[in-house]
Each structure stands twice: as C-alpha cells, then as structure tokens.
Amino acid sequence: MSPGPALRLNRGVTVWLTGLSGAGKSTLARTVVSLVGDGAEVEVLDGDEIRKTISSDLGFSRPDRDAQGRRVGFIAELLSRHRVLTLVPVIAPYAETRQAVRQRHEERGSAFLEVYVSTPLRECARRDPKGLYAKAAAGEVTGLTGVDDVYEQPESPDLRVDTSELDAETAAGRILDLLLERGLLEYVERPVLSARESSGR
Numbered sequence: 001m002s003p004g005p006a007l008r009l010n011r012g013v014t015v016w017l018t019g020l021s022g023a024g025k026s027t028l029a030r031t032v033v034s035l036v037g038d039g040a041e042v043e044v045l046d047g048d049e050i051r052k053t054i055s056s057d058l059g060f061s062r063p064d065r066d067a068q069g070r071r072v073g074f075i076a077e078l079l080s081r082h083r084v085l086t087l088v089p090v091i092a093p094y095a096e097t098r099q100a101v102r103q104r105h106e107e108r109g110s111a112f113l114e115v116y117v118s119t120p121l122r123e124c125a126r127r128d129p130k131g132l133y134a135k136a137a138a139g140e141v142t143g144l145t146g147v148d149d150v151y152e153q154p155e156s157p158d159l160r161v162d163t164s165e166l167d168a169e170t171a172a173g174r175i176l177d178l179l180l181e182r183g184l185l186e187y188v189e190r191p192v193l194s195a196r197e198s199s200g201r
Contacts, residue, residue: 005187007176009040012080013184014073014105015175017089018098018154019117020146021132022124024163024171025089028117031172032087040085040185045072047090060143066097073101080110085179093145095152111184115175116157121146123164 015032017025029044036042047068051058055071058064069092079086092098098114105112124146125133135141136148143149154160159178161171179185 005189007036007039007185008188009083009085010184010186011111012083012085013111013113013179013182014076014080014086014088014101015113015115015179016073016076016092016098016101017087017115017117018092018157019119020121020124020151021091021144022127022129023117023119024168025091025117027168028115028161028163028172028175029087029089031168032175035169035172035176036085036185039188041083042085042087043079044087044089045076045079047072047088050075050090060149062094065092066094068092069094069097070100073097073104076101077105077108077110080105080112081108085185091145091151093149093151095154098154111182113158113178113182114154115159115161115178116154117163117171118153118160119163 017028019025026046033042033044050072051068055068058068069090072088072090072092076086076088092101102112102114128134132141132144133147136144145151159174161174163171166174176185
C-alpha cells in the first residue's frame, strides 16, 4: 500500500495568532504543528517563553507591549525567511504593532498571515487558563488586555476563527486551508520505498 500524501512548505511564512488571553491561540498553534507533521519545518514562538528570556526586561506598559510584539515579529521574520512555518500565538493588542510586523515581512519578501482568534471575552474568562481573569476580578492584577486595558481587534484579518464555536482540530484545519489556498503549503505524494529501504538495510 502506498503512503498517503504529505504536506510540503513552498516558502516560509509567519502565522500570527492574535486574540485575548484564553482564546485558544497556543492550543491552535500546537494543533497546526500536529496536522502538518514532518512535511515542513515548524516553530512556535510562545509569548510567555519570550518574556522569560529576551524580553525579560519588558513590563506591560503600552511601549513595552509594543516592543514585545516587534521583537517577536523580528524573530518570526528571520525564521520565515529561512523557509520555516512560524506560528506566533501572541496577543499583540495594538493594531499598529501588528501592522509594523506585517510591513517588515512584506518589505523583506516574507509571507505573513494574521489569524484573529475571536473567542469572546466571556468564554476566555470562563476558561481562565492562567487565572488572570479571576485575579483581575479580585483586584489583584490590573492592566489585563480586554478587561481594563485595550485590545484592538483586527479589522481585516486573513482568517477569523472562534474556538467557542470550533474545536481545535477544525479551527487548525482552516488555518491549513488558508496556507494551501495561498500556495504556501501543498500536498505531495510520499515516495514509495522498497522493502530494503523501508527496513533500513
């Protein structure tokens, strides 16, 4: 029996998953990775991990949040330029920041797709994976995006998905569909190996 088709990345691309905390951005990124399989080099730039490392000097003021988004965008563009599917589950609450990242990609010939994970605030607060909404309600934290700090929704995202209406695999499938439609990914037939090759001899 011949193996099924595999996904192949035709060029590097950044897929920026923006949305509120708890919207499902990181889950979507991980699900995309699992669906792509080994047909493409994939990296996930997790915002929390970056804040612990190269952005450990930044807080949560507007200038610092803008700087965080631009730093992540710089890394994403470098990876994408080197034929990597780069998934960025980072809120980046300001439209100006996201546009600057897109512009950097376009000026350097890199592909950039903005996916708005539009899960409503009420559902994000119900999930509350980091306990941030509970802390905000108790007055223990302030400046929470979407609660007492601004989140500027994308006006014209390349794709909009709501994980309160779609399960992770369906929503991730729509991201793959977008990549296929834009010619960034394609299905290719896997080579059929001989018995000797498949046994590693």
